[in-house]
Amino acid sequence: MAFAILIVDDSPAMRSFIRRVMDLSGLEVSSCLEASNGEEALDVLRRHWVDAVLADINMPCMNGEQFVRRLGEDAVLKSVPVLVVSTDATDVRIRRMLELGVRGYLKKPFSPEVLREELERVLEGSDA
Amino acid sequence: MPEGEQEKAIAEGAREVLETMFFTEVLGPAPAEAVLEDERWVSLEFRGSPPGGLSVGVSAPAARRMAADFLGVEDAKALSEAQVGEVLCELANMIGGSILSRLESETIFDLGRPEAAASAPEEAGAGVVCCRFDLSDGLLAVRLAMRGG
Amino acid sequence: MNLVIVGISDCRLSSRPDDALVTYALGSCVAVAIHDPVAGVGGLLHIMLPESAIRPEKARQSPFMFADTGVPLLFRSAYQLGAEKRRLTVWIAGGAQVMNDNGAFDIGRRNCLAIRKLLWRAGVLIHGEETGGSTSRTVRLEVGTGRFWLRGAGEAERELAASKRGAAWPSRS
Secondary structure: OOEEEEEEOOOHHHHHHHHHHHHHOOOOEEEEEEEOOHHHHHHHHHHOOOOEEEEOOOOOOOOHHHHHHHHHOOOOHHHOOEEEEEOOOOHHHHHHHHHOOOOEEEEOOOOHHHHHHHHHHHHHHHHO | OOOOHHHHHHHHHHHHHHHHHHOOOOOEEOOOOOOOOOEEEEEEEEEOOOOEEEEEEEEHHHHHHHHHHHHOOOOHHHOOHHHHHHHHHHHHHHHHHHHHHHHOOOOOOEEOOOEEEOOOOOOOOOOEEEEEEEEOOEEEEEEEEEOOO | OEEEEOOOOEEEEEOOOOEEEEEEEEOOOEEEEEEEOOOOEEEEEEEOEOOOOOOHHHHHHOHHHEHHHHHHHHHHHHHHOOOOHHHOEEEEEEOOOOOOOOOOOOHHHHHHHHHHHHHHHHOOOOOEEEEOOOOOEEEEEEOOOOOEEEEEOOOOOEEOOOOEEOOOOOOOO
16 A cells, blocks of 8 residues: 655755655655645645645644644544654643644654654554 | 753753764864854744744854755765755754753743854853854854743 | 674675574674565674774775775675665664773764764665663574574573664663
8 A cells, every 4th residue: 555645844854854764664655745834734635635744843824733733623634644743842742732633743853763663653553 | 040951951952963863973062262164054033931042053064964964965065055054954943942842841932943144143142052062074053042031 | 503603894694594694792883784585685794983084994904894884885795696775674783882982982872873874875774773772782683584683791682673673872861
């Protein structure tokens, strides 16, 4: 089974890093979509189905927390698994995001291998 | 905040980011006489308890090499200035998040968008902490200014 | 099982299913093991130092002493035996901070950093790892099965399965 992934991060460099990990991971990724903030991400999701979203927190226009809340308000999108990928490693933020139902929380910085493992875990869960 | 806590957070945060995603060793504090030459600076503002600003400066040759290491590119010369700039912005973002997560773990903070700065920020000032680190091919400087609190 | 011993600053490859590549006493040194299950090729490298630039003449005589000369050579040799990059499983082990190491240099940590950078640049992810800490390690790669075994000083041998991490650092808490 090939997966469609959406990367939501306002940093083009981080999006490149994540894409590279996906290319090297051995996971079958049929499409890798990108957005630079939550609003753009919602726009992408209105047009494309994805198997997982990797989302940063600190972004302009609509941040990651606001984006995940909006996903939760949508009958269809609320089932899309979200893996948070963020520099914000405060207990408060992590608690809030987990309460919103994200499937994982990966703190930057992370090694390529840790990202691959988290992605595999989230995708395996979505396949079940 | 106890004395030295900000310096410790900066040192730990910078080391964690540089080693994990830039595969770069922080050799230690830079000697007092070491000067950051031909450097590139990135700055960002943050909202939190307290709010403030962060600037990160890197010697230009080290900046280019680190950008190549981050992106997994063999030839650093093949990168455009824009690409190097984008990676440096993410470096500042991650160092900022790493420091603030250590200093403000029980509160919410919001990092603003990192932007290339035309020149080095002023070093001195109340509430400003500046640390410089020795890399094998240059210097890294981190300036943290927390306002109030 | 036929044990093929890999010494310090050494590298061995094999495509014989009965062979097991083994290297001992990994303190600050780091072992890189690779295995292609389709080609049936395994390789094990034992490096001592991260960069060859400090001793280029030595690197010419002994390329497996340094990460930046040894790792590419390990992979190229495996390709010559029929291995393919995309099929390779990769493990790294070692890089401990040994008692008599000058903390300021921390060779073990630098070795691991150098290898991670080389692998990332080469487009290879690590599938199993146990690095850091302060214990000396012995590792063994079974060429026939692709299983990788590890033993710390005074411990029982255990398998380091692929995609499992047992890193003792980078957190320096």
